[in-house]
Amino acid sequence: MKVSDEGEQTNPLFYSLKKVLKEIKDLEILVNKAKKAEPVQVCREDENFVQMKFGYCFYTLSPCPFLYNLYVYPEYRRQGHSRELLKMAIFLIRENGYAGDIKIEVRPREGSIEDEILQRYYESLGLVIYPPEE
Numbered sequence: 001m002k003v004s005d006e007g008e009q010t011n012p013l014f015y016s017l018k019k020v021l022k023e024i025k026d027l028e029i030l031v032n033k034a035k036k037a038e039p040v041q042v043c044r045e046d047e048n049f050v051q052m053k054f055g056y057c058f059y060t061l062s063p064c065p066f067l068y069n070l071y072v073y074p075e076y077r078r079q080g081h082s083r084e085l086l087k088m089a090i091f092l093i094r095e096n097g098y099a100g101d102i103k104i105e106v107r108p109r110e111g112s113i114e115d116e117i118l119q120r121y122y123e124s125l126g127l128v129i130y131p132p133e134e
Contacts, residue, residue: 050088054081057089065093066130067104077112086125103130 050057054076058069067089072082093102104127106119113121119129 048089048092050085050092052081052085052088054079055085057085059089059093061093061096061098064100065098065102067102067127070104071109074110074112083125086122086127090125090127101128102126103128105130 048059048061050059055072056069057067057071059065059067067086070082070085072085090102104122106115106122106129108115108118122129
């Protein structure tokens with residue numbers, strides 16, 4: 001194996017290995033960013049969407065802020081992820097200048113939680129239940 005004047009190895013295998021190691025490091029950086037579950041907002045004109053690796057939530061701003069289709073994948077439930085999704089959606093609604101009530105419908109999916117428990121949970125986040133109980 002040759003060594004250059006600067007002390008680097010000039011063997012082609014060394015350079016191939018060095019390239020592979022750099023690609024692995026770049027891949028690890030991408031994986032670590034993905035693991036952080038940073039929210040992504042994808043907007044259409046009439047609706048908004050917050051997604052994280054553990055679920056998603058839709059919301060509208062017009063005619064009034066309304067959260068719907070909150071979904072947390074089964075393997076991530078009961079770990080506080082719905083709270084993160086809701087807080088992000090609430091933050092984005094407030095960031096758009098809306099200071100009033102934000103409504104949400106109590107509609108548990110797949111029998112994952114009782115209506116009364118879900119209603120109390122939403123109310124603890126300052127959300128207004130829609131439609132209101134009669």
